[in-house]
Amino acid sequence: MNKKILKLLPLTFLGANLYALNINEAVDKALTNNNSYIKQQYIYDEAKANVTKSQAGFLPKLNTSYTYNANKYDIGDGKDNANASAVLSYNLFNGLGDYYNLDAAKKNKFASKYSLDAARFDLIYEVKVNYISYLKSLKNIETLENAYKLLQKQYKDSENRFDQGLLARNDLLQVNAQMLQAKQNLARAKASSKTAWYSLKNILGGKLLKEEKIEDLKRDTPFIFDYKEDEIFSRSEIKALKKTVEALSSQKNANTYGTALPSVSLDLAHTKYGQDASLNSDELAFDEQSTATVNVKWNLYNGGADRAQTIILRKRSLQAKESLEELKLDIKLQYENAIEEFNVAKLNYETAKISLEQSKENYKIVNNRFNEGLSTSTDLINANFLLTQAKQSFDEAFYDRFLAKASLDRILER
Incomplete structure (x- = not known):
């Protein structure tokens, strides 16, 4: 029995090592753990609580x-006396201020919900950007490692030819200098990749392990343009700002009517009197009293503060309306730019594929000619450089298509 378990253990560890986090799982992990998004959820909870608070009115x-009073001297009603009372208060009319404040709280709740939705789409986009940036960094390391290995091989071959008197010393030094430069480039790429990894980890709320593999994006992913311009004007940010404008309008009305109209409230009170801490009242003629009180308040003049506050709220509402129009223009510009980036990314990928194939073929030809003594070490260095550039451009173009699609998905909230 134990032997069977031991046989299965390597398979278990192998399965764990084969697991890789894909981009959709990264998004789900961020939506659960990202600190900024969780904070936005708390803001929405606060807005909901404000509605409940406004309903209390x-x-x-x-x-x-x-x-309870303990007196030193008896002044007629005994040395000690006490009373207990209960007061039930009800707001009959508050100048409509409470009604408009409740309406403003509800509008702000909706605005907060739309802001939460926008934060969700922002986070999804940022996860994709950081995920793809990390994949780019890994591909760059792979490309630069290959370039470094090719230069190492070239240096070794050049060294042999130099020893045989078939290569000038300056050519050997040139290859060595290029090899050292490639080594430096590789070191910088590895450092940049570490930074990209930590950026991805942070946006996932710190939930990313060093040994956790990152799954590459699929090569056969289709890139179909199925977006419509009219969708951009149903963005969550636009909805949130519209609700903010409505909330400011309600706040203005609450101030206008709440200060111009009277407020009326009713208090129903019952009081029990006593001659000691226990409310005993054997010697009192009246030990209980019930009262009903109607309170009417009317602010006739407040030094102009109420009118000034109404103006302030009106101007805030106008500011929000201008921000709304500006937001619509910005989103329209984002959409147009994203379309261009999408089209350019697809075109660049096709040209980068051709360039990479030709650069591979060119390196193969130059390398063969170099081995035959028909090409110089400089020719081979240049061919290596062109191959490295072509590979970097290909990887960049490959991932840029995903970034362009992610940008369009964010703009249209897909």
Whole structure:
């Protein structure tokens, strides 16, 4: 039995090593763990609580109190006295201020919900950008490692030819200099890849292990343009700003009507009197009292502060409206730019494929000619450089298509 388990253990570890995080799983992980997104969820929860708080103005309030006095001298009603009371208060009319404040709270809640939706799409896009940037860095390391190995091989061959008197010393030194430069480029690429990895880890809320593999993007992914311009004007940011404008309008009305109209409230109170801490009242003629009080308040003049506040809120509303129009223009520009990037990315990929194939063929030809003594070491260095550039351009073009699509998906909230 134990032997069977031991046989299965290597397969278990192999399965764990084969697992790789794909881009969709990275998005799900970020939506669960990203700190900024969680913070935005708390902001939405706060907005919902503000609605509940505003609704409290339409409900009755019940307060109780207890007072006990211990006097040094008896001044007629005994040395000690106490009373306990309960007061039920109800807002009959508050100048419509409470109604408009509740409406503003509801509008702000919707604005916060739309902002949360926008934050979600922002996060999805940022995860894709960081994920792809890390993949790019890995491909760049692979390309530069290959370039370095080719130069190492060329240096070794050149050294042999130099020893045989078939190559000038300056040519050997030139190859060595290029090899050292390639080594430096590789070191920088590895450092940049580490930075890209940490950026990806941070956006995932720190939930990324060093040994966790990152799955590459599929080579056969189709890139079909199925976007419509009219979709951009249903963006969450636009909806949020519209609700903000409506909320500011309600706040303005709350201030205008709430300060210009009277407020009316009703208090129902019942009080129990006593001659000691326990409210005993054997010697009191009246030990209980119930009262009903109607309170009417009307602010006739407040030094112009109320009118100034109404102006402030009106101007804030106008500012938000201008921001809304500006946002629509910005989103339209984003969409146009994204379309161009999408088309350019597809075109660049096709040309980069051709360039890479030709650069590979060119390197093969020059390398053969170099081995036959028909090409110089400089020719081979240049062929290596062109091959490296072509490979980098190909990888860049390959991933840029995914970035362009991710940008369009973000703009149209796909």
